Amino acid sequence: MDYLSAEHVTFAYQSESENEESLEVLHDVSLGIRKGEFVALLGHNGSGKSTFAKHFNAMLLPSGGKVYVEGLDTMDENLKLEIRRRVGLVLQNPDNQLVASIVEEDVAFGPENLGIAPPEIRRRVDDALRAVEMYDYRLNAPYKLSGGQKQRIAIAGIIAMQPDCIVLDEPTAMLDPRGRTEVLDTIHKLNREKGITIVLITHYMDEAVGADRVVVMDEGRILTQGTPREVFSQVQLLKDHQLSVPQATELVWRLKQEGYDLPLCALNIDECVAALEPLLKS
Amino acid sequence: MARDITLGQYIPGHSLVHRLDPRVKITLTLAFIVFLFVASNFEGLLLMVALMFAVLLCSGVPLLQYFKSLKAILFIILFAGVLNLFYGTGNVIWRCPFWPVMQITDGGIGNAVFISIRIVCLILYSSVLTFTTTPTELTDALERIMKPLEFLHVKVHEIAMMMTIALRFVPTLLEETDTIMNAQKARGADLESGGLMQRIRSLIPILIPLFVSSFRRAYDLAMAMECRCYHGGEGRTKMKQLCMTKLDAAAILCSAVFCSAVILCTVYLPASLR
Amino acid sequence: MFVLETKDLTYTYGAGTPFQKNAVSHVSIGINHGEFLGIIGHTGSGKSTLIQTLNGLLRPTSGTVLLSGKNIWAEPKKIRSVRFQVGMVFQYPEHQLFEETVLKDICFGPGNMGLDQKQSEERARRAAHFVGLPDELLGKSPFELSGGQKRRAAIAGVIAMEPEVLILDEPTAGLDPQGRDMLLTQISDYRKKKGNTVILVSHSMEDIARCADRVLVMNEGKAVMLDSTKKVFARGRELESMGLRVPQITSIMLALKEKGYPVQPALTVDEAIEKLRPLLKKGKVHRGT
Numbered sequence: 149m150d151y152l153s154a155e156h157v158t159f160a161y162q163s164e165s166e167n168e169e170s171l172e173v174l175h176d177v178s179l180g181i182r183k184g185e186f187v188a189l190l191g192h193n194g195s196g197k198s199t200f201a202k203h204f205n206a207m208l209l210p211s212g213g214k215v216y217v218e219g220l221d222t223m224d225e226n227l228k229l230e231i232r233r234r235v236g237l238v239l240q241n242p243d244n245q246l247v248a249s250i251v252e253e254d255v256a257f258g259p260e261n262l263g264i265a266p267p268e269i270r271r272r273v274d275d276a277l278r279a280v281e282m283y284d285y286r287l288n289a290p291y292k293l294s295g296g297q298k299q300r301i302a303i304a305g306i307i308a309m310q311p312d313c314i315v316l317d318e319p320t321a322m323l324d325p326r327g328r329t330e331v332l333d334t335i336h337k338l339n340r341e342k343g344i345t346i347v348l349i350t351h352y353m354d355e356a357v358g359a360d361r362v363v364v365m366d367e368g369r370i371l372t373q374g375t376p377r378e379v380f381s382q383v384q385l386l387k388d389h390q391l392s393v394p395q396a397t398e399l400v401w402r403l404k405q406e407g408y409d410l411p412l413c414a415l416n417i418d419e420c421v422a423a424l425e426p427l428l429k430s
Numbered sequence: 431m432a433r434d435i436t437l438g439q440y441i442p443g444h445s446l447v448h449r450l451d452p453r454v455k456i457t458l459t460l461a462f463i464v465f466l467f468v469a470s471n472f473e474g475l476l477l478m479v480a481l482m483f484a485v486l487l488c489s490g491v492p493l494l495q496y497f498k499s500l501k502a503i504l505f506i507i508l509f510a511g512v513l514n515l516f517y518g519t520g521n522v523i524w525r526c527p528f529w530p531v532m533q534i535t536d537g538g539i540g541n542a543v544f545i546s547i548r549i550v551c552l553i554l555y556s557s558v559l560t561f562t563t564t565p566t567e568l569t570d571a572l573e574r575i576m577k578p579l580e581f582l583h584v585k586v587h588e589i590a591m592m593m594t595i596a597l598r599f600v601p602t603l604l605e606e607t608d609t610i611m612n613a614q615k616a617r618g619a620d621l622e623s624g625g626l627m628q629r630i631r632s633l634i635p636i637l638i639p640l641f642v643s644s645f646r647r648a649y650d651l652a653m654a655m656e657c658r659c660y661h662g663g664e665g666r667t668k669m670k671q672l673c674m675t676k677l678d679a680a681a682i683l684c685s686a687v688f689c690s691a692v693i694l695c696t697v698y699l700p701a702s703l704r
Numbered sequence: 705m706f707v708l709e710t711k712d713l714t715y716t717y718g719a720g721t722p723f724q725k726n727a728v729s730h731v732s733i734g735i736n737h738g739e740f741l742g743i744i745g746h747t748g749s750g751k752s753t754l755i756q757t758l759n760g761l762l763r764p765t766s767g768t769v770l771l772s773g774k775n776i777w778a779e780p781k782k783i784r785s786v787r788f789q790v791g792m793v794f795q796y797p798e799h800q801l802f803e804e805t806v807l808k809d810i811c812f813g814p815g816n817m818g819l820d821q822k823q824s825e826e827r828a829r830r831a832a833h834f835v836g837l838p839d840e841l842l843g844k845s846p847f848e849l850s851g852g853q854k855r856r857a858a859i860a861g862v863i864a865m866e867p868e869v870l871i872l873d874e875p876t877a878g879l880d881p882q883g884r885d886m887l888l889t890q891i892s893d894y895r896k897k898k899g900n901t902v903i904l905v906s907h908s909m910e911d912i913a914r915c916a917d918r919v920l921v922m923n924e925g926k927a928v929m930l931d932s933t934k935k936v937f938a939r940g941r942e943l944e945s946m947g948l949r950v951p952q953i954t955s956i957m958l959a960l961k962e963k964g965y966p967v968q969p970a971l972t973v974d975e976a977i978e979k980l981r982p983l984l985k986k987g988k989v990h991r992g993t
Contacts, residue, residue, distance in 0.1 A: 192880045192881070192882055192883075193851070193852070193879075193880045193883065205657060207653065207656065207657065229659050229661065232656070232657060232658075232659050233659055236657065236658075237654075237657040239650060239653065239654055239657075241650055243602055243647070244646075244647045244650035244651050244654065245650070245651070245654040246598065247594065247595060247598060247651065247654075247655060248566070248594060248598055249565060249566055249594070249597050249598040250564075250566055252669075253566065253669070253670070256669040256670075257655075257658055257660075258658040258659060259667075259669070260666050260667055260668055260669060261658060261659040261660045261661065261666060262659055263665040263666060263667050264667060265667065266667055266668065266669055266670075266671055269667065269669040270669055273669065289601070290598065291598075291601040291602050291605070294747070302654075305658060306657075306658070309658065309659065321877075321878050322877070322878060324746075324747045324907050325907050325949075326746065326747065326947070351880040351881060353881075390880070390881070390882040391881060391882075392881040392882075392885075394952060395910065395951065395952040395953040395956070395973050396952055396953075396956060398973050399953065399956065399973050399976055399977065402973065402977060403977065403980070403984070406981075408984055417952060417955050417956050417959060420956050421956060421959045421960055421963070424956075424960065424980070424984075425960075425963070425965075426985075427984045427985045428960065428965045428967075428983055428984065428985070429985070606799075609794065609799075610799065610800055612756070612761055612794065613794045613797065613799075613800040614800060614812075615761060615787065616759060616761060616787055616791070616792040616793075616794070616862070617787070617791075617800075617812055617813040617816060617861060617862060617865070618784055618787055618788055618812075618813055618816030618817060618865070619812075619816060620784060620816070634802065635800075635802050635812065638802035639799055639800050639801065639802050642799075642802075642847065643799055
């Protein structure tokens, strides 16, 4: 059984006036995500990827179709808290997720809401902070931290609830390169070492390259999915849908278009260099 | 550039006062202030002053810091003092030649000194509280103290949550104000010159974006809180528990002794305010 | 003569306190009229502080800033006029919108310059046209616009002042690939049409490589490199040691060169293809795509 399962999901924002039609944002989207998978959800702004992601922790409920978390139906009000404990959501703005004026108190917020016993909360907070490598900052004030550090605290706050899955909605969009690297390294580590399922929503191609599976969305539908290699070799399709590919991929693709004997896809610098070398030997 | 704003000017330390339970500190501070006004003669007041010095010394905060906090309200102390100089009965020491009603009596001088000492003590007692207690400890303590009000359907938890969030965002909002001001200045906004009305009008390009962004923050934060299973105060536990120790008991006992002595002074000794 | 010049510029935060820090140290640079200058550097390198001294938002602790040869702080009371000639767009500029309509908001800058309503509106409409904002949006409240439209309205608000120099701090932050592409194209077109100077501060090396004539590299408050884009990105290893990287395509060409191939550096994919074509083995196999 898939850990996360979306079946023929449609979603429409309810319009405020009676005359306006409600805007349908998702059209018949079906997707299964296995436990322990690292899935990247790619799409341009307005493709529906963020709206879709918010269905996985019952922040949004489908207008049509169903969403299941480990078999639990998200439409069931009684299961809402349990679903949100199992599936955490990290948002884009690092500042607007932190509630307390001291780091360790913010990380404790989740467990406190779950009514966990205080000594256990203490233990979880320390473990969570160590997992994101922010233990030394536990007594600091959040506003003094960098963007990357704040996002890691937000992630720690989710980990302290011991979820099985973390959905991250463009977590690096507002960060500088160093912050982006910190956050990505952290989530890859959590996926590898703790087996936490990761759903990463992004429009950065180079972030999707490291995923197990890439799902591309456009106009509220799934356009294509597969391994990063399978997806990024469809360069024309991506370009037609307002996405781009890493420069390495583009270079190899365009030369291949001109007829040179090159592999289907190069995902990074090393692969690109390796692909070009045989053609350069004089 | 992030400003180093510590609300209430908390000064970290491990003194006796730092280690007291914040509920005890808040309650005792309020009690001391009340007793400052219960003391009706110099003897009683002197007792409260002696207590204050003892507390200041136990707080581990340099006396210079306390003087700095007094500097801010020096004007108020002087004003109250001078005003009381002219109110009083007793032997007239000086009479204003142009306006015979204005006169300084020995009673007036006594009043001025009395009132001034009261105000100084009031400020210093409050300063001890804010210097030795973190804002988080203060909100936690207030939440615990107000808990009985839940019987009167007062939403104690929600109020405490609002205070926590407000404290958390004050530095962030100050930073954002800075950014917005710079952005508008870069478009030629003049925030410095002009009369009162013009200056107020020049705040609009700053306040509106600030309000809009605050609403957006509130929306995001509410979503983030729900994602972390927030559902109100019911069933919530707290990682940091407040607990009283022998130190708190000792502090309460000493304070009780001083305050009882003040009551005795008030009852058995003549009043000093005339 | 440079359009903007700094001479031994230093800015110290918290001077005299124990938290004293030199955000910018002894920076002397000259910016040519009409050029597109990129500024790169790790967070904390002094980029933001530097640009804020260029438009008079921050007063240098020591050293001078010259606009067309004149010290901008010669008459401190008139510093506001500098900001009309050196326009600055901050990060996430859409957070500064406040007026009732988009048109009024764009008119804020020209209005502050002392222009009357008619002149302000003319400039506002021209600026809106430059950034690709359709006319029908001008009468709407700025808060009704989409994120991308808001950003363009905010940028128009600065362009409407028709500054001699336009400084943009991470203008593409948070935009998706198509959004970035469109915005950078519009900025380039704007410069070509107006012939004025543009300074772009960015973390995206690809953006800088695409647009900039010269690049200034800031590190720990100092200006460590100021040279043509090509020459700066050719020093890939040095940039890496400062925590910076080069555009992916430049890395690829550099890696091939290090392996011994006679490959020249390239800043964009187009350029790389041009440079590689003559070197690739003839007798290409014609395969369907």
